[in-house]
Amino acid sequence: MTYFAATNPSDNILLRTLSPADRDRLLPHLQLVTLSLGQVILECHQRIDVAYFLTGAVVSLVYTAENGSTAEMAIIGNDGIVGTSIFLGGDSTCSRAVVAVGGQALQMSACTLRSEFERNLQLQRILLGYTQALITQISQTAVCNRLHSIAQRLCRWLLLCQDGTGSAELKMTQELIAHMLGGRRESVTVAAGHLQDLGLIHYCRGRIHIIDRTGLEACACECYRTVKEELARLHCSLRPQSFKPPAPFQRAV
Numbered sequence: 490m491t492y493f494a495a496t497n498p499s500d501n502i503l504l505r506t507l508s509p510a511d512r513d514r515l516l517p518h519l520q521l522v523t524l525s526l527g528q529v530i531l532e533c534h535q536r537i538d539v540a541y542f543l544t545g546a547v548v549s550l551v552y553t554a555e556n557g558s559t560a561e562m563a564i565i566g567n568d569g570i571v572g573t574s575i576f577l578g579g580d581s582t583c584s585r586a587v588v589a590v591g592g593q594a595l596q597m598s599a600c601t602l603r604s605e606f607e608r609n610l611q612l613q614r615i616l617l618g619y620t621q622a623l624i625t626q627i628s629q630t631a632v633c634n635r636l637h638s639i640a641q642r643l644c645r646w647l648l649l650c651q652d653g654t655g656s657a658e659l660k661m662t663q664e665l666i667a668h669m670l671g672g673r674r675e676s677v678t679v680a681a682g683h684l685q686d687l688g689l690i691h692y693c694r695g696r697i698h699i700i701d702r703t704g705l706e707a708c709a710c711e712c713y714r715t716v717k718e719e720l721a722r723l724h725c726s727l728r729p730q731s732f733k734p735p736a737p738f739q740r741a742v
Contacts, residue, residue: 501568507611530588545594
């Protein structure tokens with residue numbers, strides 16, 4: 490069954506980019522699900538049975554080494570899909586998909602997505618274009634983890650999470666952030682405290698409120714801009730006449 494009580498397909502930018510006719514074809518195959526903070530929705534080296542078009546949640550792709558250390562590869566929000574391996578010819582990945590910000594998503598079976606991808610040229614272009622943007626983000630994240638400080642990486646991470654949800658308030662723990670960024674919890678605590686002292690964020694009881702987005706962007710490394718510019722280029726290249734681009738994030742006055 491299909492449920493859209495609290496969201497609709499246009500809340501996901503990829504689905505919004507489709508023509509109304511193509512989007513309507515997918516409606517019977519989309520099911521609304523709620524993803525909870527810390528939930529693992531795809532496990533590494535396990536068969537992928539479903540894909541998720543995110544509408545309110547944010548998901549991190551995380552690699553876990555044999556010694557247990559972790560490193561985040563990419564962040565996916567309402568501008569993307571979790572499960573690109575399905576239409577790229579693979580049945581599994583080497584990373585885990587972990588919910589970084591709880592929220593809603595539209596779920597589709599792998600079988601249906603693969604079938605629609607093969608028959609629908611517009612969907613092919615949109616999903617392959619998004620995959621290119623995702624690869625750019627993965628590459629940029631590798632550079633960021635090597636060259637930039639934990640504070641810069643935290644700024645980038647918070648900005649991408651805000652972009653992916655459209656909300657200035659994010660529910661997450663410093664332990665989870667440290668896990669995603671591949672750093673120590675103590676390092677994240679110091680970095681978050683510094684951003685709070687600057688008046689950029691407010692952190693209390695597992696909730697981070699972004700107060701000064703402009704200031705946060707100024708403190709972030711160039712990796713954030715590179716990732717957003719690639720996504721913006723994708724949206725422009727795929728935009729049909731009837732497509733309305735996502736409204737820019739409205740800063741609080």
